[in-house]
Amino acid sequence: MTPTQPLLPPADWRDFLALTKPRVLTLVVFTGLCGLLAAPIMPDPVIGFTAILCIALGAGAAGTLNQWYEADLDAMMRRTAQRPLPAGRMDRQSALHFGVGLGAFSVILMGLAVNYTAAAILVVSILFYVLIYTVWLKRRTPQNIVIGGAAGAFPPLIGWAAATGHVALLPFLMFLLVFLWTPPHFWALALFVKTDYANAGVPMLPVVAGEVVTRRQIGLYTIPMAAAAVLPWPLGLTGAIYGGVATVGTALFAWYALVVATRRTQADDAMKPEKRLFKYSILYLFLLFGALVADRWLA
Ligand code: HEM
Numbered sequence: 001m002t003p004t005q006p007l008l009p010p011a012d013w014r015d016f017l018a019l020t021k022p023r024v025l026t027l028v029v030f031t032g033l034c035g036l037l038a039a040p041i042m043p044d045p046v047i048g049f050t051a052i053l054c055i056a057l058g059a060g061a062a063g064t065l066n067q068w069y070e071a072d073l074d075a076m077m078r079r080t081a082q083r084p085l086p087a088g089r090m091d092r093q094s095a096l097h098f099g100v101g102l103g104a105f106s107v108i109l110m111g112l113a114v115n116y117t118a119a120a121i122l123v124v125s126i127l128f129y130v131l132i133y134t135v136w137l138k139r140r141t142p143q144n145i146v147i148g149g150a151a152g153a154f155p156p157l158i159g160w161a162a163a164t165g166h167v168a169l170l171p172f173l174m175f176l177l178v179f180l181w182t183p184p185h186f187w188a189l190a191l192f193v194k195t196d197y198a199n200a201g202v203p204m205l206p207v208v209a210g211e212v213v214t215r216r217q218i219g220l221y222t223i224p225m226a227a228a229a230v231l232p233w234p235l236g237l238t239g240a241i242y243g244g245v246a247t248v249g250t251a252l253f254a255w256y257a258l259v260v261a262t263r264r265t266q267a268d269d270a271m272k273p274e275k276r277l278f279k280y281s282i283l284y285l286f287l288l289f290g291a292l293v294a295d296r297w298l299a
């Protein structure tokens with residue numbers, strides 16, 4: 001007799017929503033929307049809305065396929081053990097079908113309703129997150145998020161391409177900003193959830209190289225990140241609203257990163273410097289991308 005799979009109750013819509021990592025999606029979609037709204041040409045509102053919807057669906061598909069592939073890891077970490085697959089609320093095949101269907105739909109719709117450039121960058125970002133980051137790098141090297149993090153940096157380029165049909169220097173600098181922002185964003189968090197990753201055998205930097213190296217790397221990545229953040233202003237690609245917000249916001253980021261980088265261990269305070277940097281990293285991107293749009297429309 002072949003062993004039978006335990007029958008799972010039908011998954012709820014909330015479980016499908018959880019597969020898309022909706023909280024992370026908010027910032028991914030926001031940066032995509034700002035890329036679109038900062039472009040020199042405005043698409044028809046229906047096409048613009050469709051483009052943002054496709055970014056959300058594509059990123060949701062990528063998050064779903066990530067959870068389909070690494071349910072074993074998620075089961076070993078406290079932070080992720082309650083996700084639908086490790087918690088046993090959904091079978092893996094449903095997640096796979098949902099992820100592939102959603103991903104294909106988002107790319108085809110982007111290609112047919114918006115343009116092929118935006119569809120091509122969308123498919124690259126989904127494949128980057130799923131194949132390069134999740135399947136190839138995550139379990140192999142502490143540089144996983146440095147390279148794989150590029151996936152999350154594509155949305156501003158997709159938004160701009162959706163509006164104009166091509167890419168340009170400003171959205172490329174926005175790509176660079178998110179790309180260089182990802183290591184401080186993630187390593188700040190990894191410092192305080194290090195034991196989770198160690199238990200699951202994921203080679204994140206604090207696990208394999210230790211806290212001091214991770215802190216130094218956070219400080220080092222902040223330098224080119226700050227340059228990418230401020231550069232659009234002196235280059236004349238944005239005006240004073242973005243320039244002011246980017247300068248003040250980046251100075252605060254650099255200060256928080258410096259505090260983290262110059263410590264050797266974690267403080268006992270309720271708001272540890274690492275936690276403060278992680279939380280601020282999210283607000284920071286919201287502020288800078290918001291300022292980019294404000295500059296384009298108000299200045
Ligand atoms: C490889 C790159 C990245 C890694 C490994 C990473 C990892 C994480 C992790 C582990 C969390 C913790 C909370 C959670 O599980 O939801 C988190 C939170 C978050 N990340 Fe990232 N992240 C990356 C890139 C990005 C990018 C590119 C964005 C958006 C542009 C982003 C936006 C967010 C947001 C908004 C949160 C807060 C979610 C909440 O409120 O719970 N992350 N990130």
Ligand SMILES: CC(C)=CCC/C(C)=C/CC/C(C)=C/COP(=O)(O)OP(=O)(O)O
Pocket residue numbers: 021024028055058059062063066080122125126129138151152154155
């Ligand atoms: C447009 C498009 C396709 C964008 C997709 C890129 C995307 C969703 C980027 C966010 C990156 C992210 C959530 C990493 C989480 O790392 P993890 O998967 O290691 O985190 P976990 O431990 O919480 O699963």
